Amino acid sequence: MNLALARQNPQAIRQYLREPVKVNPVILDKVLNSRIGNVILDQVTQVIHTRSREADKQALRAALVISASKDRQITLIEVIENNPTNEIEVEGDRLETAYRQLRRLQGNLQDILGF
Template sequence: MHSNISSIRRCLIFTMATCVFLSATPAFAAEKVVLKYRVFRESLSVKELTDFTDNDKLSIPLRVGLKLAQQDPNKVRRYLTEPVKVNSIILGRVLNSPVGNVVLDQISEVIHTPSRKADRQAMRSALVLSASQDNDIKLIEVIKNYPSTEVEVDGDRLEKAYNQLRRLQGSLQNILGF
């Protein structure tokens, strides 16, 4: 029992230190998003994607790409912007567990580095940083906070990543008892 409490305490201290460190240092964050659908692969700036999610402003490449992929821009925007409420401290603890590694691997199938190296670590960092700002996660925040200058997003599976975050939210609520 004592070792469990010690272990939990160490994990919480590590998570809090990580959050403080991430919020106190200049972000090394994504600048470019490679949005991939079956029929196209389009390189966009994070600003273009943010203009779409925040202001409903579709750049010409994004408009053409979504049309070619037969994607409803409203659905894509919803998956990118719908908040998933989480407790950032508990999130950090869960993401540093074997179960968390599975979740990270699943979301990293959709949002990942171009090289596919260190995806788990990059996703953990992006999720914790996103949650530490306001205790919720949006996929657009995850993309913006991704610790790589370029991030690839599998648009065909964007809904899967969103649904995985919703399942994670449910798991965190169960842990907290509400």
């Protein structure tokens, strides 16, 4: 990923890519298949998507669950790496938005669990 092309501070982009969001993978899967999960997936696929924009939500859902299953946390770089499609595009100037949506997802999971 060429961070200079994003016209953003490379250090800030690296932070958004690497900052973990703790999640329970089982609850994550359930939430991603709910109405709020679909809204979050819609928003994140505006930042991380395929060139064709086909099956983006399904691919992102799979990447999120795979990422969480490994260590009960998600980073955007893991989501990109675990995406099952061969070709991923990342809107570098909007990575902060994607990171904030993951944090929002974490909050929704905590609400469901009663934390």
